[in-house]
Amino acid sequence: MARRLCSSAVLLAAGLGLVTAACGFKYEPTDNVLPAATGNESETETPPDVNADSLFPATFRIDCIDILQLGDAEKGTGNFQITTLQDTWNSDIAEFRLSILLDLIEVDETAGTATTQIRSGVGFGWTDQCSEMSTDSAQVSAVYEAGVSAYAPMVDAETNSCSAPDAAAVASGTLTIDTDKSNIVYIYAEDNDGVAFNCALDGTPDAIPVKALQATVTLSEDGVTASGELLGCMTENDANQRCTCLGKCAGNDNPDCPDCPGGSIKLGALLGGINATDACTARAGETAFDVRLRFTARRLGEVPNACSG
DSSP, X not given: OOOBOSOTHHHHHHHTTOOBOGGGOOBOOXXXXXXXXXXXXXXXXXXXXXXXXXXXXXXXXXXXXXXXXXXXXXXXXXXXXXXXXXXXXXXXXXXXXXXXXXXXXXXXXXXXXXXXXXXXXXXXXXSSOEEOGGGOOOOEEEEEEETOOSEEEEEETTTTEEEEEOTTSOEEEEEEEEOOTTOEEEEOBXXXXXXXXXXXXXXXXXXXXXXXXXXXXXXXXXXXXXXXXEEEEEEHHHHHTEEEOXXXXXXXXXXXXXTSOTTOEEHHHHTTTOBOOHHHHHHHTSSEEEEEEEEEEEEOSSOOOBOOO
Protein backbone atom coordinates (compact mmCIF):
# COMPACT_ATOMS: atom_id res chain seq x y z
CA MET A 1 0.00 0.00 0.00
CA ALA A 2 1.23 3.46 -0.89
CA ARG A 3 1.57 5.95 1.93
CA ARG A 4 0.98 9.65 2.32
CA LEU A 5 3.48 11.75 4.24
CA CYS A 6 1.20 14.73 4.76
CA SER A 7 -1.22 17.03 2.94
CA SER A 8 0.05 18.66 -0.24
CA ALA A 9 -1.11 21.92 1.26
CA VAL A 10 2.13 21.91 3.26
CA LEU A 11 4.23 22.56 0.17
CA LEU A 12 1.79 25.05 -1.29
CA ALA A 13 1.73 27.01 1.94
CA ALA A 14 5.50 26.91 2.27
CA GLY A 15 5.95 28.05 -1.30
CA LEU A 16 3.65 31.00 -0.74
CA GLY A 17 5.27 31.97 2.55
CA LEU A 18 2.29 31.03 4.72
CA VAL A 19 2.14 29.29 8.09
CA THR A 20 0.99 25.69 8.27
CA ALA A 21 0.70 23.24 11.13
CA ALA A 22 -0.39 20.24 9.06
CA CYS A 23 0.94 16.93 10.46
CA GLY A 24 2.64 18.86 13.25
CA PHE A 25 4.69 20.95 10.84
CA LYS A 26 4.88 24.68 11.55
CA TYR A 27 7.17 26.94 9.63
CA GLU A 28 7.25 30.55 8.49
CA PRO A 29 9.71 31.02 5.61
CA THR A 30 10.41 34.73 5.24
CA ASP A 31 12.63 35.19 2.24
CA ASN A 32 12.53 32.06 0.07
CA VAL A 33 11.88 32.99 -3.54
CA LEU A 34 10.79 30.30 -5.97
CA PRO A 35 12.72 30.60 -9.25
CA ALA A 36 11.42 30.93 -12.76
CA ALA A 37 11.94 27.97 -15.05
CA THR A 38 14.57 29.76 -17.12
CA GLY A 39 16.81 30.74 -14.23
CA ASN A 40 18.83 33.96 -14.39
CA GLU A 41 19.07 35.46 -17.85
CA SER A 42 22.48 36.90 -16.96
CA GLU A 43 24.03 33.42 -17.36
CA THR A 44 25.62 33.71 -20.82
CA GLU A 45 28.55 31.29 -20.72
CA THR A 46 28.42 28.67 -23.46
CA PRO A 47 29.91 25.17 -23.21
CA PRO A 48 33.51 24.90 -24.40
CA ASP A 49 34.50 23.33 -27.68
CA VAL A 50 35.42 19.72 -27.13
CA ASN A 51 37.94 17.64 -29.00
CA ALA A 52 36.12 14.32 -29.01
CA ASP A 53 38.70 12.43 -31.08
CA SER A 54 39.38 10.46 -27.92
CA LEU A 55 35.94 9.74 -26.55
CA PHE A 56 36.83 8.25 -23.18
CA PRO A 57 37.31 8.98 -20.37
CA ALA A 58 34.76 11.77 -20.55
CA THR A 59 32.46 13.68 -18.21
CA PHE A 60 29.02 14.95 -19.19
CA ARG A 61 27.18 17.64 -17.21
CA ILE A 62 23.38 17.51 -17.25
CA ASP A 63 22.09 20.80 -18.68
CA CYS A 64 18.34 20.11 -18.85
CA ILE A 65 15.97 18.06 -16.69
CA ASP A 66 12.38 17.11 -17.44
CA ILE A 67 10.69 15.46 -14.43
CA LEU A 68 8.26 12.77 -15.55
CA GLN A 69 7.34 11.25 -12.20
CA LEU A 70 7.79 11.94 -8.50
CA GLY A 71 6.34 9.20 -6.32
CA ASP A 72 2.94 8.43 -7.77
CA ALA A 73 2.55 11.94 -9.22
CA GLU A 74 3.15 12.31 -12.94
CA LYS A 75 3.99 15.19 -15.24
CA GLY A 76 0.99 16.90 -16.80
CA THR A 77 -1.35 16.30 -13.87
CA GLY A 78 -0.88 19.76 -12.35
CA ASN A 79 1.11 18.44 -9.40
CA PHE A 80 2.58 21.39 -7.51
CA GLN A 81 5.70 19.57 -6.32
CA ILE A 82 6.72 18.48 -9.82
CA THR A 83 6.23 21.98 -11.18
CA THR A 84 8.18 23.54 -8.32
CA LEU A 85 11.08 21.09 -8.51
CA GLN A 86 11.17 21.33 -12.30
CA ASP A 87 11.60 25.10 -12.12
CA THR A 88 13.99 24.97 -9.16
CA TRP A 89 16.31 22.32 -10.56
CA ASN A 90 16.53 23.82 -14.04
CA SER A 91 17.17 27.27 -12.58
CA ASP A 92 19.93 25.82 -10.40
CA ILE A 93 21.40 24.01 -13.41
CA ALA A 94 21.40 27.20 -15.49
CA GLU A 95 23.13 29.08 -12.67
CA PHE A 96 25.65 26.24 -11.99
CA ARG A 97 24.30 25.72 -8.50
CA LEU A 98 23.43 22.15 -9.50
CA SER A 99 25.84 20.15 -11.65
CA ILE A 100 25.12 16.43 -12.03
CA LEU A 101 28.09 14.76 -13.69
CA LEU A 102 28.09 11.47 -15.59
CA ASP A 103 31.54 9.96 -16.05
CA LEU A 104 32.21 7.47 -18.83
CA ILE A 105 35.47 6.04 -17.60
CA GLU A 106 36.02 3.41 -20.27
CA VAL A 107 34.12 1.69 -23.05
CA ASP A 108 34.79 -1.70 -24.63
CA GLU A 109 32.76 -1.85 -27.83
CA THR A 110 33.83 -5.42 -28.54
CA ALA A 111 32.65 -6.68 -25.17
CA GLY A 112 29.65 -4.34 -25.17
CA THR A 113 30.46 -2.93 -21.74
CA ALA A 114 31.27 0.41 -20.14
CA THR A 115 32.36 1.69 -16.74
CA THR A 116 30.42 4.66 -15.40
CA GLN A 117 30.15 6.86 -12.34
CA ILE A 118 27.83 9.67 -11.23
CA ARG A 119 28.91 12.55 -9.00
CA SER A 120 28.12 16.22 -8.39
CA GLY A 121 30.22 19.13 -9.57
CA VAL A 122 30.95 22.49 -7.99
CA GLY A 123 31.92 25.58 -9.96
CA PHE A 124 30.68 28.80 -11.53
CA GLY A 125 30.69 27.63 -15.16
CA TRP A 126 31.57 24.98 -17.71
CA THR A 127 35.33 25.32 -17.39
CA ASP A 128 35.95 25.36 -13.62
CA GLN A 129 34.04 22.31 -12.40
CA CYS A 130 35.50 20.17 -9.62
CA SER A 131 33.94 17.13 -7.98
CA GLU A 132 32.35 17.29 -4.53
CA MET A 133 34.09 14.20 -3.12
CA SER A 134 31.28 13.16 -0.79
CA THR A 135 29.02 12.60 -3.80
CA ASP A 136 31.17 10.17 -5.79
CA SER A 137 29.16 7.02 -6.48
CA ALA A 138 30.78 3.64 -6.87
CA GLN A 139 31.99 2.83 -10.37
CA VAL A 140 29.47 0.52 -12.03
CA SER A 141 29.41 -1.56 -15.17
CA ALA A 142 26.93 -0.78 -17.92
CA VAL A 143 25.85 -2.41 -21.14
CA TYR A 144 27.11 -0.51 -24.19
CA GLU A 145 25.62 -0.92 -27.68
CA ALA A 146 27.75 0.80 -30.31
CA GLY A 147 25.84 2.64 -33.03
CA VAL A 148 22.49 2.17 -31.29
CA SER A 149 20.18 5.09 -30.48
CA ALA A 150 17.47 5.09 -27.81
CA TYR A 151 17.03 8.83 -27.12
CA ALA A 152 17.75 12.14 -28.80
CA PRO A 153 17.52 15.77 -27.67
CA MET A 154 14.07 17.31 -28.09
CA VAL A 155 13.82 20.78 -26.62
CA ASP A 156 10.22 21.98 -26.29
CA ALA A 157 9.70 25.05 -24.11
CA GLU A 158 5.93 24.57 -23.96
CA THR A 159 6.20 21.09 -22.44
CA ASN A 160 9.57 21.59 -20.69
CA SER A 161 10.89 18.61 -22.63
CA CYS A 162 14.60 17.84 -22.94
CA SER A 163 14.82 14.55 -24.80
CA ALA A 164 12.57 11.89 -26.29
CA PRO A 165 12.81 8.26 -27.39
CA ASP A 166 14.35 8.07 -30.86
CA ALA A 167 15.65 4.77 -32.19
CA ALA A 168 16.29 6.24 -35.65
CA ALA A 169 18.76 8.97 -34.66
CA VAL A 170 22.41 8.68 -35.61
CA ALA A 171 24.40 7.97 -32.46
CA SER A 172 27.77 6.67 -31.36
CA GLY A 173 26.08 4.30 -28.91
CA THR A 174 23.76 3.76 -25.97
CA LEU A 175 24.50 2.86 -22.35
CA THR A 176 22.14 0.91 -20.11
CA ILE A 177 22.84 1.27 -16.38
CA ASP A 178 21.09 -0.86 -13.75
CA THR A 179 22.19 -0.75 -10.11
CA ASP A 180 20.81 -2.15 -6.88
CA LYS A 181 20.00 -0.46 -3.58
CA SER A 182 23.59 -0.69 -2.37
CA ASN A 183 24.64 1.88 -4.97
CA ILE A 184 23.82 5.41 -3.76
CA VAL A 185 24.06 8.54 -5.88
CA TYR A 186 24.22 11.78 -3.87
CA ILE A 187 22.86 14.85 -5.66
CA TYR A 188 24.58 17.93 -4.23
CA ALA A 189 23.74 21.57 -4.88
CA GLU A 190 25.06 24.78 -3.35
CA ASP A 191 24.41 28.50 -3.70
CA ASN A 192 27.00 30.87 -5.14
CA ASP A 193 28.14 31.68 -1.60
CA GLY A 194 28.93 28.02 -0.91
CA VAL A 195 25.89 27.25 1.27
CA ALA A 196 24.56 23.75 0.53
CA PHE A 197 20.87 23.65 -0.40
CA ASN A 198 20.40 20.34 1.42
CA CYS A 199 21.22 19.53 5.03
CA ALA A 200 21.46 15.96 6.33
CA LEU A 201 20.26 15.25 9.85
CA ASP A 202 21.79 11.75 9.99
CA GLY A 203 25.48 12.48 9.43
CA THR A 204 25.48 11.47 5.76
CA PRO A 205 26.46 13.91 2.96
CA ASP A 206 24.48 17.15 2.65
CA ALA A 207 22.88 15.95 -0.57
CA ILE A 208 19.83 14.05 -1.81
CA PRO A 209 20.50 10.28 -1.85
CA VAL A 210 19.09 8.31 -4.79
CA LYS A 211 19.29 4.52 -4.75
CA ALA A 212 18.89 1.65 -7.24
CA LEU A 213 19.50 3.89 -10.25
CA GLN A 214 18.43 2.75 -13.71
CA ALA A 215 19.35 4.81 -16.76
CA THR A 216 19.47 4.70 -20.54
CA VAL A 217 21.92 7.17 -22.08
CA THR A 218 22.50 7.77 -25.79
CA LEU A 219 25.68 9.51 -26.94
CA SER A 220 25.59 11.72 -30.02
CA GLU A 221 27.59 10.72 -33.08
CA ASP A 222 30.28 13.31 -32.28
CA GLY A 223 30.45 12.26 -28.62
CA VAL A 224 29.73 15.78 -27.36
CA THR A 225 26.15 15.45 -26.11
CA ALA A 226 24.11 12.81 -24.30
CA SER A 227 20.40 12.33 -23.76
CA GLY A 228 18.25 9.79 -22.03
CA GLU A 229 16.04 8.82 -19.14
CA LEU A 230 16.78 7.74 -15.59
CA LEU A 231 14.85 6.31 -12.68
CA GLY A 232 16.08 6.47 -9.12
CA CYS A 233 14.52 5.71 -5.75
CA MET A 234 14.36 8.12 -2.82
CA THR A 235 13.37 6.44 0.43
CA GLU A 236 10.90 7.89 2.89
CA ASN A 237 13.50 7.62 5.64
CA ASP A 238 16.07 9.58 3.62
CA ALA A 239 13.47 12.26 2.84
CA ASN A 240 12.71 12.63 6.53
CA GLN A 241 16.43 12.95 7.30
CA ARG A 242 16.90 15.85 4.89
CA CYS A 243 16.12 19.55 5.12
CA THR A 244 16.21 21.56 1.93
CA CYS A 245 15.93 25.12 0.62
CA LEU A 246 13.86 26.19 -2.36
CA GLY A 247 15.54 28.83 -4.49
CA LYS A 248 17.69 30.25 -1.70
CA CYS A 249 18.56 29.43 1.91
CA ALA A 250 17.15 32.54 3.54
CA GLY A 251 14.62 33.00 6.32
CA ASN A 252 14.04 31.98 9.89
CA ASP A 253 15.46 28.88 11.55
CA ASN A 254 13.29 25.77 11.51
CA PRO A 255 13.27 23.77 14.79
CA ASP A 256 12.76 20.60 12.73
CA CYS A 257 16.05 21.33 10.94
CA PRO A 258 18.64 21.86 13.70
CA ASP A 259 22.02 23.23 12.58
CA CYS A 260 20.69 23.75 9.05
CA PRO A 261 20.64 27.06 7.13
CA GLY A 262 17.79 29.49 7.70
CA GLY A 263 14.90 28.83 5.36
CA SER A 264 15.34 25.05 5.42
CA ILE A 265 12.24 22.86 5.16
CA LYS A 266 11.94 19.13 5.86
CA LEU A 267 12.09 17.31 2.52
CA GLY A 268 9.52 14.86 3.83
CA ALA A 269 7.10 17.77 4.28
CA LEU A 270 7.74 18.95 0.73
CA LEU A 271 6.63 15.53 -0.51
CA GLY A 272 3.31 15.89 1.30
CA GLY A 273 0.41 14.39 -0.64
CA ILE A 274 2.68 12.27 -2.86
CA ASN A 275 2.47 8.51 -2.40
CA ALA A 276 5.35 6.07 -2.36
CA THR A 277 5.45 3.59 -5.24
CA ASP A 278 5.48 -0.19 -5.25
CA ALA A 279 8.29 -0.40 -7.81
CA CYS A 280 10.82 1.66 -5.87
CA THR A 281 9.69 0.25 -2.54
CA ALA A 282 10.58 -3.20 -3.88
CA ARG A 283 13.88 -2.06 -5.38
CA ALA A 284 14.98 -0.11 -2.31
CA GLY A 285 13.73 -2.67 0.21
CA GLU A 286 11.84 0.02 2.13
CA THR A 287 9.17 2.63 1.51
CA ALA A 288 10.43 4.70 -1.42
CA PHE A 289 9.40 7.12 -4.15
CA ASP A 290 10.11 6.98 -7.88
CA VAL A 291 12.15 9.88 -9.25
CA ARG A 292 11.97 9.55 -13.04
CA LEU A 293 13.21 12.14 -15.49
CA ARG A 294 14.57 12.72 -18.97
CA PHE A 295 17.64 14.82 -19.57
CA THR A 296 20.27 16.14 -21.89
CA ALA A 297 23.93 16.57 -21.00
CA ARG A 298 26.99 18.11 -22.58
CA ARG A 299 30.58 16.95 -22.39
CA LEU A 300 33.00 19.02 -20.35
CA GLY A 301 36.34 20.01 -21.83
CA GLU A 302 38.15 18.00 -19.16
CA VAL A 303 37.31 15.36 -16.58
CA PRO A 304 36.98 17.29 -13.28
CA ASN A 305 39.29 16.54 -10.38
CA ALA A 306 38.15 16.40 -6.77
CA CYS A 307 37.59 19.78 -5.15
CA SER A 308 40.41 20.83 -2.85
CA GLY A 309 39.78 21.93 0.73
